[in-house]
Amino acid sequence: MSFRPHVKTSKSTDVAALQRAAGARGVTVSTLLEAQHFHAAGIDDILYAVGMVPAKLPQALALRRQGCALKIITDSLASARAIADFGRAHDEVFEVWIEIDSDGHRSGIRPEQEALLEVGRCLHEGGMRLGGVLTHAGSSYDYDTPEALQAIAEQERAACVNAALRLRAAGLPCPVVSIGSTPTALSAASLEGVTEVRAGVYVFFDLVMHNVGVCTQDDIALSVLTTVIGHQEEKGWAIVDAGWMAMSRDRGTQKQKHDFGYGQVCDAAGTPLKDYLITGANQEHGILSLREGVDRDIVKRFPVGTQLRILPNHACATGAQFPSYQALAADGTVQNWPRLHGW
Amino acid sequence: MSFRPHVKTSKSTDVAALQRAAGARGVTVSTLLEAQHFHAAGIDDILYAVGMVPAKLPQALALRRQGCALKIITDSLASARAIADFGRAHDEVFEVWIEIDSDGHRSGIRPEQEALLEVGRCLHEGGMRLGGVLTHAGSSYDYDTPEALQAIAEQERAACVNAALRLRAAGLPCPVVSIGSTPTALSAASLEGVTEVRAGVYVFFDLVMHNVGVCTQDDIALSVLTTVIGHQEEKGWAIVDAGWMAMSRDRGTQKQKHDFGYGQVCDAAGTPLKDYLITGANQEHGILSLREGVDRDIVKRFPVGTQLRILPNHACATGAQFPSYQALAADGTVQNWPRLHGW
Numbered sequence: 001m002s003f004r005p006h007v008k009t010s011k012s013t014d015v016a017a018l019q020r021a022a023g024a025r026g027v028t029v030s031t032l033l034e035a036q037h038f039h040a041a042g043i044d045d046i047l048y049a050v051g052m053v054p055a056k057l058p059q060a061l062a063l064r065r066q067g068c069a070l071k072i073i074t075d076s077l078a079s080a081r082a083i084a085d086f087g088r089a090h091d092e093v094f095e096v097w098i099e100i101d102s103d104g105h106r107s108g109i110r111p112e113q114e115a116l117l118e119v120g121r122c123l124h125e126g127g128m129r130l131g132g133v134l135t136h137a138g139s140s141y142d143y144d145t146p147e148a149l150q151a152i153a154e155q156e157r158a159a160c161v162n163a164a165l166r167l168r169a170a171g172l173p174c175p176v177v178s179i180g181s182t183p184t185a186l187s188a189a190s191l192e193g194v195t196e197v198r199a200g201v202y203v204f205f206d207l208v209m210h211n212v213g214v215c216t217q218d219d220i221a222l223s224v225l226t227t228v229i230g231h232q233e234e235k236g237w238a239i240v241d242a243g244w245m246a247m248s249r250d251r252g253t254q255k256q257k258h259d260f261g262y263g264q265v266c267d268a269a270g271t272p273l274k275d276y277l278i279t280g281a282n283q284e285h286g287i288l289s290l291r292e293g294v295d296r297d298i299v300k301r302f303p304v305g306t307q308l309r310i311l312p313n314h315a316c317a318t319g320a321q322f323p324s325y326q327a328l329a330a331d332g333t334v335q336n337w338p339r340l341h342g343w
Numbered sequence: 344m345s346f347r348p349h350v351k352t353s354k355s356t357d358v359a360a361l362q363r364a365a366g367a368r369g370v371t372v373s374t375l376l377e378a379q380h381f382h383a384a385g386i387d388d389i390l391y392a393v394g395m396v397p398a399k400l401p402q403a404l405a406l407r408r409q410g411c412a413l414k415i416i417t418d419s420l421a422s423a424r425a426i427a428d429f430g431r432a433h434d435e436v437f438e439v440w441i442e443i444d445s446d447g448h449r450s451g452i453r454p455e456q457e458a459l460l461e462v463g464r465c466l467h468e469g470g471m472r473l474g475g476v477l478t479h480a481g482s483s484y485d486y487d488t489p490e491a492l493q494a495i496a497e498q499e500r501a502a503c504v505n506a507a508l509r510l511r512a513a514g515l516p517c518p519v520v521s522i523g524s525t526p527t528a529l530s531a532a533s534l535e536g537v538t539e540v541r542a543g544v545y546v547f548f549d550l551v552m553h554n555v556g557v558c559t560q561d562d563i564a565l566s567v568l569t570t571v572i573g574h575q576e577e578k579g580w581a582i583v584d585a586g587w588m589a590m591s592r593d594r595g596t597q598k599q600k601h602d603f604g605y606g607q608v609c610d611a612a613g614t615p616l617k618d619y620l621i622t623g624a625n626q627e628h629g630i631l632s633l634r635e636g637v638d639r640d641i642v643k644r645f646p647v648g649t650q651l652r653i654l655p656n657h658a659c660a661t662g663a664q665f666p667s668y669q670a671l672a673a674d675g676t677v678q679n680w681p682r683l684h685g686w
Binding site for chain 1: 351373374393394395396397398418419421422425444447449450481570571572573574575578582584587588589591592593594625626627628630646647648657659660663664665666667684685686
């Protein structure tokens with residue numbers, strides 16, 4: 001069993017280096033610019049886990065010619081044909097994985113669909129390397145009990161394994177069976193038939209994952225440092241200089257069991273002040289208030305200049321608002337870790 | 344009457360240059376990094392329109408020492424004292440404007456509050472230059488009829504002018520009366536007593552402003568170019584490679600009269616396909632579907648590889664996801680305009 005983290009969460013080669021040191025094999029990326037970036041940092045085994053389209057094939061080819069063992073994915077005969085045609089025209093054997101739909105969440109071919117074998121044959125007979133199948137049970141984010149998470153993890157596993165078995169039964173190669181999302185990776189009771197697990201946001205965790213039940217607030221590694229810049233005393237508001245530009249507009253906890261607004265307020269050392277949330281956000285202004293009710297002592301409690309930390313709803317979205325991380329080492333020193341921005 | 348655009352929308356010196364060429368005098372910024380960036384591009388007259396805190400005064404001082412006619416703002420006696428103390432300690436006369444609350448939206452002192460005169464006296468008697476008053480009726484975004492917009496514009500004007508009159512009646516200087524938001528700037532029936540108007544998002548417009556009623560979809564200058572990467576035929580979905588990383592998580596039209604999901608789908612030339620929206624978004628995947636109902640012909644209508652443009656809910660938020668703009672000139676040529684990222 002190997003583990004291939006999704007580096008779209010951090011977009012940081014420093015974070016990826018720690019993940020590799022901890023045993024990760026290869027990475028998953030969400031854009032070809034990420035593939036270039038992580039390949040330039042010495043990572044060869046890269047899965048680009050967004051469906052390939054013809055216009056991106058020259059970029060994928062260039063990466064392979066530079067020595068990157070890039071894997072691309074497809075879930076349609078149209079794309080599979082385009083990949084095989086382009087590969088043969090350029091004497092390149094692309095490694096292609098077929099994307100499986102295990103929960104109706106987004107993309108992929110359902111394991112029982114005829115298209116699975118059609119795509120498999122098109123790639124294999126078209127001279128490409130049919131490397132395996134992958135799925136992502138994105139709907140696992142909608143659950144919040146161990147039983148439900150275990151059930152969706154099993155659904156994800158079974159769908160992907162069944163797809164692999166069907167391909168193999170049809171005489172097609174399917175060495176890799178790759179599954180994963182942070183909630184299912186942390187909840188699966190069985191990984192029978194699976195060769196690889198993927199997960200992304202586990203690397204930082206966030207309030208959405210806290211609500212799903214796979215981490216505590218103490219596990220959340222990412223926070224936004226902010227300063228109190230003013231008050232509306234009658235309303236019980238402190239105004240901070242972290243608005244949606246800093247936190248992102250992600251309101252992923254809105255429909256979960258605890259709505260954290262735009263983030264959980266902590267003291268500067270990172271200890272949650274559990275009744276205080278960022279309850280509103282403009283571009284560079286956040287409104288800090290009690291979750292419910294009016295704090296009549298807001299001005300004394302959080303004077304102008306007070307520094308606070310805000311835990312994010314969604315680490316991937318909040319991280320993307322910043323050009324770099326200020327990484328705190330165990331010895332208290334701080335390092336600047338750059339983050340990839342754009343496409 | 345002068346116009347001072349808020350460059351937080353574009354964060355682009357190329358866009359600001361066009362605004363200046365069209366008559367703008369000075370700019371408004373939302374961070375001190377923006378102030379540095381636009382000052383380095385040759386703009387001297389800069390209003391930093393987020394409440395000043397002590398920790399940022401050295402950065403403000405450095406900008407003034409470099410020749411930037413930086414204006415800073417405050418809405419509290421605590422900050423006013425800190426500014427005056429720091430200014431005197433460094434032999435610097437900061438130009439400070441007092442932020443007025445004209446609609447209960449966010450920050451500011453209400454014109455009738457005693458704090459207005461206290462802050463004014465603190466700055467003036469403390470040796471700073473009391474440059475004026477400013478307000479931003481951010482709640483104007485909540486209205487969508489000409490009558491309501493005109494009313495909130497008048498409320499914004501009256502509050503700011505009244506604050507100026509009170510300061511002047513108390514023997515304090517108040518040369519500038521600065522108001523503005525895109526909806527009010529475009530709706531005001533009277534600007535009596537006002538010396539300066541500010542607005543930001545008007546420079547691109549977006550679907551939120553379309554719903555407010557101050558622009559048409561044709562006026563929207565910003566779009567995200569995307570490609571169809573797959574389908575879920577039974578559901579009537581096309582999957583595109585613009586997810587929330589490209590569109591931002593801003594759902595500003597959710598509570599407006601037309602909910603545009605994550606954006607209005609247009610053909611590659613930018614003509615809206617009005618029944619089609621981005622109805623769901625993951626990090627790099629967008630779900631394109633009919634606003635209502637299932638399009639049985641989705642695969643034929645938008646084959647893999649089809650290029651489309653998506654109009655954003657909120658131009659400030661969508662722009663921030665990109666390192667640069669691809670600006671289309673009247674002659675059809677495309678220029679790369681970089682955008683400032685981070686703080």
